[in-house]
Amino acid sequence: MTMQQMVKQLNTWAHEYYVLDNPSVPDTTYDALYDQLVLLEKQTGVVLPDSPTRRVGGEPLKNFVQHTHRQRLYSLDKVQSFGELAEWVSKVQKEVGQVEFSVELKYDGLTINATYENGVLVGASTRGNGVVGEDVTEQVKTIRTVPLTIPFDGVCELQGEGIMKLSQLDKHNQKHPNDPLKNARNAAAGAIRNLNPKVTAERNLDVVFYSAGYTEGLTCQSQTQLVDFLKDCGMLTNYVFETARSFEEIRAIIEKIGEMRNSLDFLIDGVVIKVNNFALREELGYTDKFPKWAVAYKFDAEQVTTTLLDVDWQVGRTGKLTPIGLLEPVELCGATIKRATLNNFGDITRKKLYKNALVFVRRSNDVIPEVLGAAEENGDTITKPTTCPACGSVLTEVGAHLFCTNASNCRPQIVARITHYCSKNACDIDGISEKTVGALVDNLGITSVADLYSLTDNDLATLEGFKQRKITNTLNAIKNSKNVKxxxxxxxxxxxxxxxxxxxxxxxxxxxxxxxxxxxxxxxxxxxxxxxxxxxxxxxxxxxxxxxxxxxxxxxxxxxxxxxxxERIGVFTGKKVVLTGSLANYTRSQAQKLIEQNGGEIASSVSKSVNLVIAGTDAGSKLTKAQALGIEIIDEQTFQQLLQP
Ligand SMILES: [Zn+2]
Incomplete structure (x- = not known):
């Protein structure tokens, strides 16, 4: 076998394995021929441009070199609802009539621009700002699904998304349990924008190709033809490629994609819809920022990255200091997020968070945004405060938390304690907001919840916005709170x-x-x-x-x-009771009523929190489960006896 034949054979096998996911030979066969090639290259000093030995990753680079794209890489205009998408479709149709659209997945990774000349990969860069990116040729060469040579002699810039499959992320994390990668997108971006190409090689990334920028001599006339060309080049192409001629058809495809989204082995953050025909694309043209012939339908992001600008330490009612991350404003689930909780100092250390570095933000239960972790592990160190930012007292450390112990003189603690006391689920004192408490503390010098009960008309009249009616209502609410449960x-x-x-x-x-x-x-x-x-x-x-x-x-x-x-006190007070099977002397609702009248609480299913199961005849799985959990079980006779006065 000549060196050319060896390289060709190895590349064919690799293509079958990595791109087609359909290997024709065992790994050992591949490895044996690969070793022969390494030996031959050493003996002759010749390494062909498409030799798989070029993929191992060379020496670390000193810095990134800028690369100017031959043609600008546009980002896509976004729509977030079917209503907006329908509008976009009809706008296109108004301009160029009934056209065919291509519908593809929008991969969530790092965009790569690969340049081929005379059939050889001569460069690869990140998208950057669309005009200038970073040269990552050495890194991208290590990615097996990026062909080093293609059967096309002209010049072309081909674009794809660098991704890490979720199965690869799992494999990586099993190997590195102490330093797991948190997110496949950032793992891919971090591997490509890494000065050491060996790191890129280790992460087993893929690039999914979907677009062509500058080309010389390429005759594709539509997205459909382009995808065929990319496949002929041995590239990995979009997992979904469909065409549609109306908004309804596009919508049906998007809904189908939405359903399979969570079962995919990679992250997607939306769907890309493009006018299929290239000539019509030219007719539609571009805005300053976007092509008018394509749009990204974005799924709701549950997680985004943004820069952590600073940390604000808030003192709560117990004196606990909670770090709040001040963020570069970012859109998340339709809201602009500027602040997110960082939990405690221990958490900051554990998550390796830095100021002026990218972090992951998630909205848990759509209420409080939380910083999940670092997307970048460098930046400015976050220092642990030693004194209370509000009162200057020296802090104490309990576990992962920092506390200001100056409970009686630290203003935010006093305000938070009184506000909490007045809140709905507590003493429910309507009319006293956090702002009012602040004024009561600052103007009237109250320091504890007990002081609320000696407030007078005249005191409240000094507060902004307190007219007679509000004063009366507030004083009544304070008085009524004496009957709190x-x-x-x-x-x-x-x-x-x-x-x-x-x-x-x-x-x-x-x-x-x-x-x-x-x-x-x-x-x-x-x-x-x-x-x-x-x-x-x-x-x-x-x-x-x-x-x-x-x-x-x-x-x-x-x-x-x-x-x-x-509360009613009875034989079942404080007990969660489950009824199962049929009782001879009571209907189900009679029994439930008796249990409740005697202080018990009815539960519908058996769990660890259940204290008692009353089992009639023909009791089924609930009884079995109660036995397994070791919960007290009684029969109807015992139930009757318990109810005797
Ligand atoms: Zn304090």
Whole structure:
């Protein structure tokens, strides 16, 4: 076999393996011939331009060199709804009549512009600003789905998206469990924009080709013909290529793509719709920024990257400092995001976050945006504060968190505590917003929730926006809050990690604040959903004399709710009960009513949080599950006995 024949054979096998996903020989056969080629190249000192040995990645580069594209690479105009897409389609149709559109996936990776001359890959660059990009030839050469030679003698710039398949990301992360890559898009971009081509080679990227820029001698007249040409070049092309002649047809294809989106082995962030015919494209032309003949239909982004500009430390009601990331404004799920939580300092360290570096932002439950991780691991170090940004006190560190312990004199803590106490799920004092609390603290010098109860007409009249009617309503709301239920009161105290649900569990279990204040960690952790951290926080809260003083003051004012007076007490109090099977002496609803009248709560399915299962005859899977979970099970007779006075 000559060297040419060896290279040709190896490239054919590699094409079958990487592009067609249909290998015809085992890896060992490939490896054996590859080793022969390496030897021959060493002996002769000759390396052919398309030799697969060129893919291993050479020496690290010192810096990136700029590359000017022969033809500008346009970005695409975007639509985010079918309404906008329908508008775009009819605009095109108005200009050039009924035309055929191509519909393809929009891969979420890094755009690559590859230049071939006389059939040889002579350069590759990133898109950059569309006019000038970075030369990444050495990196791109390591990517197996980028042919080093193509059967076309002219000059052409071909564009594709550099991606990392999700299966490759998994493989990589299994190999590097301590330093996992978080996102396939950034893994691909980071590998290509890396000065060491060996890193690119290791990540096993792909490039999916879909477009041609500057060409000499290429005779393709449509996207369909271009895709055929790219395939003939041995390139990986779009996983979806369909044509459509109306908005309805395009929409149906997009819906189909939307359904398969999560089962794909790569990330897509939308669908690209183009006028298929190149001559019609020229007729439509370009705006300053975009071609008028193509549009990207973008799926809702759940995650975006943006620059972390700075960190703002906010002091909460417990004195805990929460870092808030100030971001370069970015669109996410239809809103502009400028701030996102960074959780705590430990999290910043763990996620290797830096200022002036790209980070990933996600909106969890569409409410609070969160910085998920670093998309770039360099930038300016984020320093750990040593003093409270609000009051200047020295901070203490508990676990991953920083605390200002100056509870009684640190303004944001006071404001947050009182605001929380007045909030809907707590004492529900309507009319007292965070802004009002701020004014009460600043103008009237109140420092604790107990001070609310001595506010007078004259005090409130000094506040902006408080006319007689609002003053009366607010004072009434304060007065009414004295009748708060125990669960709401426990929540209102604002213990760390104690939300409404936990507060209710504590109210049921302890019946009064006094009993709760004597609870031990061991006891608390017996309650479903309360772990060590929460339990320790509760015990800690009642150990602080300042907190006990406020509770005593509130008690003196007349606020001392107990669970007994507000809830029915009975044999099932505090128990979650499941009924299963049929009962001889009660209908299902009669039994449910009896359980509720005796303080129990009905649950529809068996889970760990269920305390009791009442099993009639023919009880099925619920009984089996209760047995497996070790939940107390009683029969109808026992149920009847329990109900006896
Ligand atoms: Zn402070």
């Amino acid at each position: 125990l669960a709401q009161f426990i929540f209102a105290l604002g213990l760390d990690n104690v939300g409404s649900v936990t507060a209710k569990d504590l109210a049921v279990r302890y019946g009064s604040v006094e009993a709760l204040s004597k609870a031990t960690v061991d006891e608390l952790t017996q309650i479903d959903g309360i772990g060590d951290v929460v339990a320790e926080g509760i015990v800690q809260y009642f150990a602080e004399s300042e907190n006990m003083q406020i509770i005593t003051r509130l008690k003196d004012i007349g606020i001392n709710p107990t669970y007994e007076v507000e």
